[in-house]
Amino acid sequence: MRTVKPKKFLGQHFLTDLDVARRIADTVDSLPDLPVLEVGPGMGVMTQYLMQKPRELKVVELDYESVEYLRRTWPQMEDNIIEDDFLKMHLDRTFDGRQFVLTGNYPYNISSQIFFKMLDNKDLIPCCTGMIQKEVADRICAGPGTKAYGILSVLIQAWYTPEYLFTVEPNVFNPPPKVRSAVIRMTRNATQELPCDEALFRRVVKTTFNQRRKTLRNNIRPLLNELAQTSKNAHFIDRSADFLADPMFNLRPEQLSLDEFIRLTNSISDIL
Secondary structure: OOOOOOOHHHOOOEEOOHHHHHHHHHHHHHOOOOOEEEEOOOOOOOHHHHOOOOOOEEEEEOOHHHHHHHHHHOHHHHHHEEEOOHHHOOHHHOOOOOOOEEEEEOOHHHHHHHHHHHHHOOOOOOEEEEEEEHHHHHHHHOOOOOOOOOHHHHHHHOOEEEEEEEEEOHHHEEOOOOOOEEEEEEEEOOOOOOOOOHHHHHHHHHHHOOOOOOOHHHHHHHHHHHHHHHOOOOOHHHHHHHHOOOHHHHOOHHHOOHHHHHHHHHHHHHHO
């Protein structure tokens, strides 16, 4: 049977090691009662193992050639193959509003976007597993004070507990990527809502890490200037100047814990 040629513009690197594929598929077993959505199945190397599990499975694939291959190879999956762009999907319709486990050998060029979409749908996705670039996995799992700690670390750890499961070498892919890969699992924690303005929290985290070598004072100032334009508080600019005098702003963003980012967000809310 004719195989699918990997497409560079889609970031495709097809996994060829069946043992690795089985191990990734087994990461969804932590929540065995939920349906599974696999992103980017390609030629179905993981799909074949997910199909063996006694649970509902759907796959979403953008590449028309891969979709045709999946339909020919596993005709029993015909009704559960979604030909679409995961980033544009309405996930509340995937399993009629039910929660599901998200998994996949994610395209490395859009993995961060996939996880931001996961965060936007965190009430639907209590668990997300899969394979990504090792560098991104390190960021997601990193703690404060480390070089890898950044936007993904803070935003994901606010809602999920990440686990670094195992490393995958380049030689088990076609074509081999130029980087090492890693398999992770992220499980929803007990947080139901943040004790701060969540939209502002995201802006604070993203803004402060824009230039990680600068201090918080230099990184947060552009955001305060933006907020000044919309603030109804006539004394906002004066208050923000006093606010920035706090010694905390001598720190760099990677030195702040999740709780400290929440406190920083609340401090900004207080002067608005």
